[in-house]
Structure formats: structure tokens, C-alpha cells
Amino acid sequence: MNRPTDPRSVVMNLPRRDALDKLTGRTRYTSDLGVGVLHAAIVRSTVASARILRMDFAPALAIKGVRAIAQASDAPGLFGIGIADHPLLNGTRIRFKGEPLAAIAADTLEIARAAAAAVIVETEPLPAVMTMAEALSPDAPTLHPDWKSYELLRDGGIRGGNVAWEARVIRGDTDAAFARPDVTIVEDCFQVGRQNQLPFEPRCAVASFEDGRYHIHTSTQVPWTVRAVTAKALGVSASRVRVTVPAVGGGFGLKFDCTIEPIAAVLAQKTGRTVSLVHSREEENLTCLCRENAELRIRSAVTAAGEIVGREATVLMDCGAYGGEQVFLTTMTAHTLGGNYKLGSVRLNSRAVYTNTPPNGAFRACNGVYNTFFLERHTDNIARAIGMHPLELRRRAVLGDGDIGATGQVFQGDVLRPMLDRMAVLIDRTKDHRDKADGRLYGRATTVGTWFIFVGPSSATVNLNADGSATLVTSGVEIGSGTMVQALPQIVAATLGLSPDEVIVKSADTDAAGRDLGVGGGRATVSIGAASKMAAERVRDQILDIAAEMLQAQPEDLILTKGRVEIAGRPGTGMAITTAIARAEALFGPVSGNGNFTAPGVNALPGCAAGHFIEAIDIPVFAVHDCEVAVDPDTGHVEVLSYKVVQDVGLALNPRAIHSQIQGGVVQGLGYALHERVTVGPDGALEQPGFEQYLVPLAGDVVPVEIDLYEGAPSIGPLGTKGAGEVPILNVGAAVACAVSRAVGRDVSELPLTPPTVLALIQGRTGRMDHPQISAIWQDNLLARAT
Amino acid sequence: MPIELTLNGESIALDIDPRTPLLDVLRDRHGLTGAKAVCREGFCGACTVHIDGQAVPSCLRPIGLLQGCNVVTVEGLTAPGTLNRVQQAFIDHDVVQCGMCFPGMVMTLTTFLDGTPNPNRDEVKSALVGNICRCTGYERIIDAVLSIRSEGVA
Amino acid sequence: MTAQTGYGLITTPQTVAEAVAAMAGGAVPIAGATWLLRAPLRHEPMPDRLMSLRCLTEVQALDIGPERAVIGAMVTHDALAGALAGQPDLAGLATAAGASANPGIRRIATLGGNLGAAGFAASDLVPALLAADVTAVLATGSGLQSLPMAAFLAGRGGGGLILRVEIARSARRAAHARLPMRKAGDYPCAIVSVSADVSGGTIRDIRIAVGAVESTARRWSSLEDRLTGTALDPARAEAAAREMSDDFTARDAVDAPGWYRLSVLPVLLRRAFTQIKV
Known part of the structure; x- marks a missing residue:
């Protein structure tokens, strides 16, 4: 049966159901559950690189109120995303300062901390590498001497020494392109620092051990990852781990990985008590799984007409002491740095490099944010070199319908070019803010960006209750983006002819819902939304079949609306949905439906990509940003005068909520561009x-x-949606950097543009950026193929 | 000697380390978790409460200095089931996201509007210098606050 | 994070004499306690024995008279900013009190706390008090002691209990220029506070204090000498400051490198001059 859900019945500015409790202080986050439980503290390394000779817990155990100690032997397994290289608690070789070595549960947090401080850790120093340049030098010490023996969780990566993972793209003949007599060659180096997600709720977990199973209540975006990693680290079956998630006080990608949850689980099992483990702000900041620092060398061969005939680039991504998310993210260089523009030929090398620094992680649009900065600044430099207006170059070069991307994927639909036109309209609508610069240096830039919706598996169950309400059961988590309290109930309600407040949304519980990849990467509305829609449609079909029999009508002629089953076009006919539900329950039992979803997969050109987790992107998302800045030539302060976004959203289910996501995402991007500085x-x-x-x-x-929401671009998402929360941060760094560069008349080659960085640029204290650790000869940066 | 003060309208007496931050007293002893422990250094504003009618960060107030003070938290700001005009405006404008900063925002803005009934945009922004929000990008919060002003004017 | 164990004590002396005696016995006076409560973040133990000043009337004064201003140690930034509004000779102090940190902290952080926190390099009040040429009045075991601000800062931690500062009013004009990394809300990386006696467009006397650049705020005497007797000209003042910025050994810290502080110092002087000129 084919009864399409009318998108118009889904689209609305539905308010949030969780706002009232959040505004009155009643929402209980994981970090609010510390009453009547044991408290845990982590023993951390005080040096960056050392061999552990001895750990003596006796002084800690002597403190009254200490209940249990978790140490390496309690969790012997290694975990990771592409490579299992990461111990939960390290008992042998310290690889970063602040690394968890053990954990202690005690009656109070003060006692737990005092006990943690009392543990004696004897170490023998080992040489350390703090930068990627040091890590890649020929005589560098190897952080993971046993790297060859690590379990590979994904095939195809090229690895070796301090290179955790290398992903390559080779399409076409760049040598020939660069040798062409009619091209201009532009070469640049760029770099960025780390960015801390700084969610207001730190990473925290409350664990108990019930009937032989671990129950972890945690502030996470990925309950199923926590379940799997906890099981792996503890060496137990995953079925023995239950993960539940209350409201999450911000994630932004930081909580897209399992981190401290298994530690709390070990302590709960050892004490038989509920154990709360909450990072202090200092612990949280100093071990934050940041957006990684990165370095780039890029060169392009471009014709006078703006055709990019060849591009080569090498990106170094600092994964810190363990591979983590960066191993996966090497994939995204192809789709971001290799995105936006038509490329005649391309070679990209994306390397995740180990250093003796805290591990990095995922942060809203991940490396897409800095790759877009690199790419857009490079594009401006190309425009200057060939004497073309930067906007004209972008108009000519952006990907359109039928164009092939870096890995040979064929893009569908003209999206970026009409979005540039829409931005031109938006810009024309308001006069520029040059007058507000008030004697300062003024600059403006429009940039483009490409990201993707990370799809992956989701499942959903919809139970239609006898009172006519519906219960939606998924593993989705409300991290603040509104998916669980707005988009999903809107989809289910529209399918079942209910109002969204009649759709109960069960919070994530791995014992209740099927597997899910987690909330992040803009996937929740798309993947959980598609599964939810399917589940609701199956419920709808059952009800319509029953009602058709009761009404002596054809199911195709019936609709669900306002809590009733009616004959289409004849309001007031039919019956209350509860009548049909009662009939169904009498005949077959309660009504429920299941839905599932995963990515169908898009083809890349065979042989183009090596070491990639995703060779082609299922749902591309495009963004066009425009920014005006004023730069104080005396102090280097950058003021943003205006900011405009045209965002590809597919279909805007809740326009007001998407506007809120864009405002919030852009401001996080402004932080990345201007203020947020992490240094080692x-x-x-x-x-x-x-x-x-x-x-x-x-x-x-x-x-x-x-904001202008661009609707109608192709998407496999339910009703043509695309995730809208991930992308707003994507080209903020790029737009600000290009605008500042034009304002000060110098090449901006790094972020963040803090006042000292900008003043150094204006005063000529900054030389042209170069990265000797990245060879100008592209091939020289490749590892030999692993044996 | 116990420290006596008024908390959300009730007299309480505490016999604890007087250096304990008010924030911890609220959360750990009284289950009042509306004030959030986020930065613990007075920069984020998520633990803001009213002490003698002033909005201040509770993380920086040792309980021993609060003898005789009147403390109101977000839980005690309004009668159960009711909202004040700041909370109502935030719902009407759909500005909440993760929600962790909002109890503090509400406390700061409630006293701010009492003292500055018709603020302009810059005044609202200045009042929020000590209330950080990581999700929303602020501007819609400010729109909501300004809507209260315009209602008051009309 | 330093674990805090043991039980502290906060006493509340009823007289200055009691307070001075308690200090002699090791009690640490607290005013707003904003610095104290951040001790765990600095990995410092919190003192066990503390002393609240709330019952001492001598530290509560806030009297901005025509001849003299008296500001008690317990006066908060917020209260001070309110009381000083519209007073040209104290405009620098008003700006310092009204722009430091954020509104919530300004409602609790006090004058006395700023003077007592020797480790706080970026205090706004301290350079403003230097420029205002205040006298600090301290209670000691041997009675009241009055100290010029510079002398007080040099001997900070000398044991006296800060009661108040006193300022002789005059027809001077003052301004306070600070440079945080954002618009507001973080500690400034450099501060210039100026108080000048200007007549006929000429500087008759000037005090320039610099904060946040070195670990302790201080007067910029050489620049004061150079500018005295010259026209009140923001651009020329900036140029003179730039020539003389070697007078400072600026801090390299996480918030800003030393060269940056020195580079913006003349700009802040110009801004302060521009405010005074208006």
C-alpha cells in the first residue's frame, strides 16, 4: 500500500515539550543524580610519557570511606573506532598527561579525590612527542610500539609508526595537470588549533550492577556505542550492559564516544552500589576530546578561466595519544577538502598522527570545519592569482548536477550555484554594514561548504495505545537539538493523524529499543526519523485495514486525521481512532509497528579511495555563508558586523527550530574562528x-x-529532510577568515583569529606559513603500504 | 554554631563546613539541582541564585557568609506549576536547547527586568555577560526578553 | 583539583580590634570570597581559619563627599560603580568597578578583596586606585596605618587589615581603558588608568597606572614626567607611550603574550586620553 505522508501535515513550528522543566530547574540530568550514591574519582597520570613501574593503592585504601578501586586489570580490553588501541585504565605505558590509570569509589567525592591523590604511581620517563612535526620526524619515538598487533576494527587503513591511519584519494593524473602550460599553480599551508566542545554538562555516568547486569545511566549521544565499548573493555557480553540516557546537557560530538562509562560500571560491580562519576570542569577541559588541531599543505593547478584541473593536498590530523575518532575522520577530508568544487584530477592524503597529548574526538561537523576554512582561503588565493573575483570563481567552479566529486561520486542536482544566487538576494536585501566599521578595517566574504549527513542504522517501534496516543520507542537522545521533542513526534503524529503532544517519546534505553548509531552528524532526524516514519506507517496501515472493514470502505479511501479515521474528503465521517484500536485489540491484540533504516550506500569510482570508511556520501549538505567584519588595526580585535546563512535543509520540518540551530551553530563557529583557543x-x-x-x-x-532555508535539494531522508543542526558551524571559520584576510590585506593562514594573532598579522610579525613536516612532493608524504 | 538562613521561604539551619559553596549545599543537601555546577568560578552563571534579591553565582558564596540571608533558587522563584514572565517568554519563543544554562539565565534576567523594565538590546547583552550559553547563540534569548519589554510598554 | 578535607571555621569579629587580633592568630579575612572560593581551581588549599568582616561598620563605608571619598573594604564593585556615577575625577574608578568581570561577580567582589588578592594580576580596581592616588587605611596591632597605594601594593600581605581607601577630591579628570579579548567578561590583558589635572588644554599633573601587563599594577612615572606640561593630545600621548613601552617587562601568559600587552598599551593610553578630552 502506498499512502505517502503529506509533508504539509508535518511541517510546523512545534514548541519543545521539555522547555518547562528545563526552565524551572526540574530537569534531572545525569550530573544531577549524585545523591545517595557512591562517588568516584579518577587517578590520572601527571606526566605525558612514561612506563609505569608500580602503583601502590594501600595509602588510598587506608582512607576511611573508600569502597573500591578500579584498575587496568579490571578492564583489560582495548577499544577504539578503527583500531583497538585504547585501554580504559592504563597500567603499563602512559601516553598523555591526565591519562586515567585507576579510579576510586568512596562515600563522598572529597574522600574519593583524597584517595585518588594518595595513590602512589612510580614511573620511568619515556621520550615524548608533543607535536605532529616531532611525531613524524625520522628518529621520533613510537607511541605504540605494538601497533602491528592491535586489532583492526576496519580494514583498509594504511598505518605505520606514529601514523595511526592514512586515507588516500587518487583520481586522475595530477602530474599531467600540474605540467600543463596553461595553468597557474597556487600552493598554501594552513593550520588550526583544537576546539573544546565545552558542553555545560561534563561527561558523567551513574552506574549500578543489577541482577548480574550493568546498568549505566549516562550523558551520551551514543547509548549503543557505550553498550558495546563497555562490554569490550570489561570483557563481558554486550547483552549484560544496559544503557539509559536522560536529558543531555549538551554534547556537540564530545559525547559521541564511550569514555568514562565503563569505569563507573566496574566500580558499581565491585561495590554493589550505585556509583556516580562526574568529571570536574578541569578534568573535562584537560582531557576534552577536542576538534583536533591540524596542518595542511595544498596546491592547485587552475586555468585562467577558473577551471581547477589538478589538486593535491596532505592533511595532518592530531589524534593525540590514541586513534579514536580521528581514524574515522581521515575519511572526511575527501568529502570536505575535496568537496565544493569540480576537480579535473585530485590526490589527497589524510593522516591521523599520534602525539603524547590528550586524545581528540568529534565536534559538530568535525574536520569539515577546518577543511572548509583551508579550502575557502585557498580558493581566495587562487582567485587572486588568476585575477578573478572570488565569487565569480566559486560560481564557475562549484559542483553541479552530474559533476563528480573527489572520489568519483556523481552529485545530483544543482544546489550550490542556486544557493549562491539566493545569498546574493539576501545580501541585496540589506545594505552593507561598512559604516559600522567606524574607521576600522572592513572586510566581507562569501564562502561555500560541503558536509554530509552521517546516516547509518536506526530502528523504531510505535505502540498505538488504547487511549489513542502513540508511544515512540527509539534509542534517540535529546541533546538539546530538538530532534526527540520536535522532529520525531511531528513525523509520527502526522502519519497517525494525531497532534504531536499525543506522541509519547521514550528516552533512550538499550533494553527497550533496537540498535542505533547515535545522535550526531545530523543523522537523528534522517535515520531515526525514517525508522519512526516506517513504524508509524505500519501502525497506520493496520488501523486503516481494520477501519475499512468496519466502515465497509477501501483502506485507500481512508485517512487518519485529528484522532479519527475518516473517508478522505468527507470530514466528520468514520469513527474515532480509539474505536478502531479497540476493534484491533479485540481481534489481534495491541497495535504496534516497527521501522528500520540504514544507508543504501552511494558508489564511488572504484579504486579512487583507500583507507576510507565512507567512499561516497549518502546525503550531501551544502551551505553558503556571508560575513562582514571590522578589524581594529591597533589591537587586532575582530568584530563580526553581520552574518548570513543560506542552508540546504531538504525539507524544513520545524523552521523555527532550524533557525535556532543555525544561530547556535554559527555562534560556536564564531568561537572557533575568533576566541576559542586550546594550546598544548x-x-x-x-x-x-x-x-x-x-x-x-x-x-x-x-x-x-x-537565514534563508534552501529547500528541495535531493535527499533520501524521510519526506526529503536533511539534518540541520550539524551543518551551521561548517563554514564559519572560512567566512570569518576570508573576510579578515581581505580586511587586513594579508593571508590568514590559521585559526583562531585571537587579537594577538590578528595584530601579529597586521604588524607583519607573521611570516608566510610553511610546514616542513609535510613534503611539497605529495608522494613523499605517503606511508609504504602496510604488509 | 549552625548557620541559619532562609531558603525558598523556609528557615533552615546548617551545621557544616562554612567554606562550603552555597551551590553544593543546594544540590547535595537540599536536592535543589536547578542551579548547575558548570564552571565553579563565576564565569558561566549556570548556578545563579538570588541572595537578598540580588542575582549572584552560588558557586562563589561560602555558606558561612550567608548567616541571615534570604536565598531563592529557580525552584523557589514561582509557585509550583506557574511560570514567571521570563520563563513564559522563553517557552513562547522556543529558545531552550540543552537547557543547562537556563535556570541561571532566568534568575539573572528576572532581577534585571525588575531593575530595568524597558531595556534595549545592548543592555540585555550587558546583563548577560556572566551567563554563558553554549547552544543557542543568545540572540533568540534576547528577542524573548525584549518581547517582555514591548508587552510592558504596550 | 585539590581535595578539601577537614572542617574550616569562619569567625565573625564584632570589632576591628577583635579582627586584628584574629588575624594575628592566623585567621584570613574574607570579604566577597570570590578569590577564596576559587582556591581549589588554583590547586591551593583553602585556609582553615577565616574571618568574615560583615559585622564591622568600619569596612562598610561608601561616602562620596565633595572634599573626600571614603570607600570601605566591603563595598562591592557594583555598589561602587553606582555611587561614583557622574563624578569626573573618579570616572576611571567608576569604569573599573562597573566593567570588571561580569555583573554577578561585581555584585559580590569587593574593594578589599581586590586589594588583598596579590596573585590577581588583572584587577581593574588596583590600577584605578593607583591613578586616583588613594590612601589605604589599615588596622594593625599598633593602631591605624595610612599608606599610599603604591606603598600598600609593595608591602601587600604585610599583615594589616584593610579597612577602607580615602580619596582627596579635586577638579581632575579620569579615565580607565581596559582590553579584554572579548567585548567583555574576561580579564583584561592590559589596563591603563589615568587621572589628570588639565587646564587650558595643558596637562598640569597626571597619574598613569598600568595593570595586567606585569604581575602587579604600577604607575608609569617616566611617562607621567614626559607628558606633564604638554598638551592633552591622545595621538602624541600614544606616540610617547610607544617610545617608552620598554619600561615594562610584560607577562607572557596563556591569555596573551607579553609583546601584545606592550603593543596595545599605547593604544589604551590614547583611548583613556580621548575619554578625558571629551
């Missing part, structure tokens, strides 16, 4: 332990974003 000190520790040092945008630093 000489001892390998991050130097921003708190809010005094790590500066995020405040109310006075931001502007209202002017």
Missing part, C-alpha cells in the same frame, strides 16, 4: 583548564544570523 604546554597538558582561560562567545560578541 611544554609538558603536553592543555593550558585552558577552565572558563577563565577558554573563552567562548558571550552575548555581546554575537550578532543575529540572517
Whole structure:
């Protein structure tokens, strides 16, 4: 049966059902559950690289109120994303300062911390590498001497020494392209620092051990990953781990990995008590799984007409002491740095490099954010070199319908070019803000960006209750983006002819719902939404069949609306849905439906990509940003005067909520571009332990974003949707950097553009950026193929 | 000697380390978790409460200095089931996201509007310098606050 | 994070004499306690024995008279900013009190706390008090002691209990220029506070204090000498400051490198001059 859900019945500015409790302080986050439980503290390394000779827990155990200690032997397994290289608690070789070595549960947090401080850790120093340049030098010490023996969780990566993973793209003959007599060759180096997600709720977990199973209540985006990793780390069957998730106080990708949950689980099992483990802000900041620092060398061969006939680039991504997310993210260089533009030929090398620094992770649009900065600044430099207006170059070069991407995927539909036109309209609508520069240096830039919706598996169950309400059961998590409280109930309600507040949304519980990849990467509305829609449609079909029999009508002629089953076009006919439900329950039992979803997969050109987790992207998402800045030539302060976004959203289910996501995402991007600086000190520790040092945008630093939602681009998402929350941060760094570069008349080659960085640029203190650790000869940066 | 103060309208007496931050007293002893422990250094504003009618970060107030003070938290700001005009405006404008900063935002803005009934945009922004939000990008929060002003004017 | 164990004690002396005696016995006075409560973040133990000043009337004064201003140690930034509005000779102090940190902290952080926190390099009040040429009044075991601000800072931690500062009012004009990394809300990386006696467009006398650049705020005497007797000209003041910025050994810290502080110092002086000129 084919009864398409009418998108018009889904689209609305539905308010959030969780707002009232959040505004009155009643929402209980994981970090609010610390009453009547044991508290845990982590014993951390105080050096960046050392062999552990001895750990003596006796002084800790002697403290009254200490209940249990978790150590390496309690969780012997290694975990990771592409490579299992990461121990939960390290008992042998310290690889970063702040690394968890053990954990202690005690009656109070004060006792747990005092006990953690009392543990004696004897170490023998080992040489350390704090930068990727050091890590790649020929005589560098190897962080993971046993790298060859690690379990590979994904095939195809090229690995070796301090290179955790290398992903390559080779399409076409770049040598020939660069040798062409009619091309201009432009070469640049860029770099970025780390960015801390700084969710207000730190990573935390409350664990108990019930009937032989671990129950972990945690602030996570990925309950099923926590379940799997906990089982792996503890060496137990995954079926013995239950993960539940209350409201999450911000994630932004930080909580897209399992981190401290298994530690709490071990302590719960050992004590038989409920154990709360909450990172202090300092622990959270100093071990934050940041957006990684990165370095790039790129060169392009471009004709006078703006045709990019060849491009070569090598990106170094600092994964810190363990591979983690960066191993996966090497994939995304192909689709971001290799995105936006038509390329005649291309060679890309994306390398995740180990250093003796805290591991990095995922952060909203991940490496797409800096690759877009690199790419757009490079594009501006190309425009200058060939004497073409940067906007004209973009108009000519952006990908359109039928064009092939870096890995040979064929893009469908003209999207970026009409979005550039829409941005031109948006810009024309308001006059520029040059007058607000008030004697400062003024700059403006429009940039483009390509990201993707990370699809992956989801499942959903819809139970239609006897009272006419529906219960939606998924493993989705409400991290603040609104998916669980707005988009999903809107989809289910529209399918079943209910109002969204009649759809109960069960919070994530791995014992109740099927597997899910997690909330992040813009996938929740798409994947969980598609599964939910399918589940609701199966429920609808059962009800319509029953009702058709009761009404002596054809199911195709019936619709569900306003809590009734009616004959289409004849309002008031039919019956209340509860009548049909009662009939169904009498005949077959309660009504429910299941739905599932996964990515169908898009083809790349065979042989183009090596070491990639995703060779072609299922749902591309495009963004066009425009920004005006004023730069104070005396102090280097950058003020954003205006910000505009045209975003490809497929279908906007809840336009108001998407506007909120865009405003919030752009402001996080402004933080990345201008304020948020993470530095690694000489001892390998991050130097921003708190809010005094790590500066995020405040109310006075931001502007209202002017927004145009671009609908109608192709998408496999339900009703043509695309995730809208991930992407708004994508080209903020790029737009600000290009605008500042034009304002000051110098090449901006790094982010963040803090006042000292900008003033150094203006005063000529900054030389042209070069990365000797990346050879100018592309092939020289490749590892030999692993044996 | 116990420290006596008024918490959400009730007299309480505490016999604890006087250096304990008010924030921890609220959360750990009284189950009042509306004030969030986020930065613990007065920069984020998520633990803001009213002490003698002033919006201040509870993480920086040792309980021993609060003898005789009147403390109101977000839980005690309004009668159960009711909202004040700031909370109502935030619902009407759909500005909440993860929600962790909002109890503090509400506390700060409630006293701010009492003292500045018709603020302009810049004044609202200045009032929020000590209330960080990581999700929303602020501007819609400010729109909501300004809607209260315009209702008051009309 | 330093684990805090043991039980602390906060006493509440009823007289200054009691307070001074308690200090002699090792009690640490607290005013707003904003610095104290962040001790765990600095990995410092919190003192066990503390002393609240709330019952001492001598530290509560806030009297901005025509001849003299008296500001008690317990006066908060917020209260001070409110009381100083519209007073040209104290405009620098008003800006310092009204722009430091954020509104919530300004409602609790005090004058006395800023003076007592020797480890706080980026205090706004301290350079403003230097420029205002205040006298600090301390209670000691041998009675009241009055100290010029510079002398007080040099001997900070000398044991006296800060009661108040006193300022002789005059027809001077003052301004306070600070440079945080954002618009507001973080500690400034450099501060210039100026108080000048200007007549006929000429500087008759000037005090320039610099904060946040070195670990302790101090007067910029050489620049004061150079500018005295010259026209009140923001651009020329900036140029003179740039020539003389070697007078400072600027801090390299996480928030800003030393060269940056020195580079913006003349700009802040110009801004302060521009405010005074208006």
C-alpha cells in the first residue's frame, strides 16, 4: 500500500515539550543524580610519557570511606573506532598527561579525590612527542610500539609508526595537470588549533550492577556505542550492559564516544552500589576530546578561466595519544577538502598522527570545519592569482548536477550555484554594514561548504495505545537539538493523524529499543526519523485495514486525521481512532509497528579511495555563508558586523527550530574562528583548564544570523529532510577568515583569529606559513603500504 | 554554631563546613539541582541564585557568609506549576536547547527586568555577560526578553 | 583539583580590634570570597581559619563627599560603580568597578578583596586606585596605618587589615581603558588608568597606572614626567607611550603574550586620553 505522508501535515513550528522543566530547574540530568550514591574519582597520570613501574593503592585504601578501586586489570580490553588501541585504565605505558590509570569509589567525592591523590604511581620517563612535526620526524619515538598487533576494527587503513591511519584519494593524473602550460599553480599551508566542545554538562555516568547486569545511566549521544565499548573493555557480553540516557546537557560530538562509562560500571560491580562519576570542569577541559588541531599543505593547478584541473593536498590530523575518532575522520577530508568544487584530477592524503597529548574526538561537523576554512582561503588565493573575483570563481567552479566529486561520486542536482544566487538576494536585501566599521578595517566574504549527513542504522517501534496516543520507542537522545521533542513526534503524529503532544517519546534505553548509531552528524532526524516514519506507517496501515472493514470502505479511501479515521474528503465521517484500536485489540491484540533504516550506500569510482570508511556520501549538505567584519588595526580585535546563512535543509520540518540551530551553530563557529583557543604546554597538558582561560562567545560578541532555508535539494531522508543542526558551524571559520584576510590585506593562514594573532598579522610579525613536516612532493608524504 | 538562613521561604539551619559553596549545599543537601555546577568560578552563571534579591553565582558564596540571608533558587522563584514572565517568554519563543544554562539565565534576567523594565538590546547583552550559553547563540534569548519589554510598554 | 578535607571555621569579629587580633592568630579575612572560593581551581588549599568582616561598620563605608571619598573594604564593585556615577575625577574608578568581570561577580567582589588578592594580576580596581592616588587605611596591632597605594601594593600581605581607601577630591579628570579579548567578561590583558589635572588644554599633573601587563599594577612615572606640561593630545600621548613601552617587562601568559600587552598599551593610553578630552 502506498499512502505517502503529506509533508504539509508535518511541517510546523512545534514548541519543545521539555522547555518547562528545563526552565524551572526540574530537569534531572545525569550530573544531577549524585545523591545517595557512591562517588568516584579518577587517578590520572601527571606526566605525558612514561612506563609505569608500580602503583601502590594501600595509602588510598587506608582512607576511611573508600569502597573500591578500579584498575587496568579490571578492564583489560582495548577499544577504539578503527583500531583497538585504547585501554580504559592504563597500567603499563602512559601516553598523555591526565591519562586515567585507576579510579576510586568512596562515600563522598572529597574522600574519593583524597584517595585518588594518595595513590602512589612510580614511573620511568619515556621520550615524548608533543607535536605532529616531532611525531613524524625520522628518529621520533613510537607511541605504540605494538601497533602491528592491535586489532583492526576496519580494514583498509594504511598505518605505520606514529601514523595511526592514512586515507588516500587518487583520481586522475595530477602530474599531467600540474605540467600543463596553461595553468597557474597556487600552493598554501594552513593550520588550526583544537576546539573544546565545552558542553555545560561534563561527561558523567551513574552506574549500578543489577541482577548480574550493568546498568549505566549516562550523558551520551551514543547509548549503543557505550553498550558495546563497555562490554569490550570489561570483557563481558554486550547483552549484560544496559544503557539509559536522560536529558543531555549538551554534547556537540564530545559525547559521541564511550569514555568514562565503563569505569563507573566496574566500580558499581565491585561495590554493589550505585556509583556516580562526574568529571570536574578541569578534568573535562584537560582531557576534552577536542576538534583536533591540524596542518595542511595544498596546491592547485587552475586555468585562467577558473577551471581547477589538478589538486593535491596532505592533511595532518592530531589524534593525540590514541586513534579514536580521528581514524574515522581521515575519511572526511575527501568529502570536505575535496568537496565544493569540480576537480579535473585530485590526490589527497589524510593522516591521523599520534602525539603524547590528550586524545581528540568529534565536534559538530568535525574536520569539515577546518577543511572548509583551508579550502575557502585557498580558493581566495587562487582567485587572486588568476585575477578573478572570488565569487565569480566559486560560481564557475562549484559542483553541479552530474559533476563528480573527489572520489568519483556523481552529485545530483544543482544546489550550490542556486544557493549562491539566493545569498546574493539576501545580501541585496540589506545594505552593507561598512559604516559600522567606524574607521576600522572592513572586510566581507562569501564562502561555500560541503558536509554530509552521517546516516547509518536506526530502528523504531510505535505502540498505538488504547487511549489513542502513540508511544515512540527509539534509542534517540535529546541533546538539546530538538530532534526527540520536535522532529520525531511531528513525523509520527502526522502519519497517525494525531497532534504531536499525543506522541509519547521514550528516552533512550538499550533494553527497550533496537540498535542505533547515535545522535550526531545530523543523522537523528534522517535515520531515526525514517525508522519512526516506517513504524508509524505500519501502525497506520493496520488501523486503516481494520477501519475499512468496519466502515465497509477501501483502506485507500481512508485517512487518519485529528484522532479519527475518516473517508478522505468527507470530514466528520468514520469513527474515532480509539474505536478502531479497540476493534484491533479485540481481534489481534495491541497495535504496534516497527521501522528500520540504514544507508543504501552511494558508489564511488572504484579504486579512487583507500583507507576510507565512507567512499561516497549518502546525503550531501551544502551551505553558503556571508560575513562582514571590522578589524581594529591597533589591537587586532575582530568584530563580526553581520552574518548570513543560506542552508540546504531538504525539507524544513520545524523552521523555527532550524533557525535556532543555525544561530547556535554559527555562534560556536564564531568561537572557533575568533576566541576559542586550546594550546598544548611544554609538558603536553592543555593550558585552558577552565572558563577563565577558554573563552567562548558571550552575548555581546554575537550578532543575529540572517537565514534563508534552501529547500528541495535531493535527499533520501524521510519526506526529503536533511539534518540541520550539524551543518551551521561548517563554514564559519572560512567566512570569518576570508573576510579578515581581505580586511587586513594579508593571508590568514590559521585559526583562531585571537587579537594577538590578528595584530601579529597586521604588524607583519607573521611570516608566510610553511610546514616542513609535510613534503611539497605529495608522494613523499605517503606511508609504504602496510604488509 | 549552625548557620541559619532562609531558603525558598523556609528557615533552615546548617551545621557544616562554612567554606562550603552555597551551590553544593543546594544540590547535595537540599536536592535543589536547578542551579548547575558548570564552571565553579563565576564565569558561566549556570548556578545563579538570588541572595537578598540580588542575582549572584552560588558557586562563589561560602555558606558561612550567608548567616541571615534570604536565598531563592529557580525552584523557589514561582509557585509550583506557574511560570514567571521570563520563563513564559522563553517557552513562547522556543529558545531552550540543552537547557543547562537556563535556570541561571532566568534568575539573572528576572532581577534585571525588575531593575530595568524597558531595556534595549545592548543592555540585555550587558546583563548577560556572566551567563554563558553554549547552544543557542543568545540572540533568540534576547528577542524573548525584549518581547517582555514591548508587552510592558504596550 | 585539590581535595578539601577537614572542617574550616569562619569567625565573625564584632570589632576591628577583635579582627586584628584574629588575624594575628592566623585567621584570613574574607570579604566577597570570590578569590577564596576559587582556591581549589588554583590547586591551593583553602585556609582553615577565616574571618568574615560583615559585622564591622568600619569596612562598610561608601561616602562620596565633595572634599573626600571614603570607600570601605566591603563595598562591592557594583555598589561602587553606582555611587561614583557622574563624578569626573573618579570616572576611571567608576569604569573599573562597573566593567570588571561580569555583573554577578561585581555584585559580590569587593574593594578589599581586590586589594588583598596579590596573585590577581588583572584587577581593574588596583590600577584605578593607583591613578586616583588613594590612601589605604589599615588596622594593625599598633593602631591605624595610612599608606599610599603604591606603598600598600609593595608591602601587600604585610599583615594589616584593610579597612577602607580615602580619596582627596579635586577638579581632575579620569579615565580607565581596559582590553579584554572579548567585548567583555574576561580579564583584561592590559589596563591603563589615568587621572589628570588639565587646564587650558595643558596637562598640569597626571597619574598613569598600568595593570595586567606585569604581575602587579604600577604607575608609569617616566611617562607621567614626559607628558606633564604638554598638551592633552591622545595621538602624541600614544606616540610617547610607544617610545617608552620598554619600561615594562610584560607577562607572557596563556591569555596573551607579553609583546601584545606592550603593543596595545599605547593604544589604551590614547583611548583613556580621548575619554578625558571629551
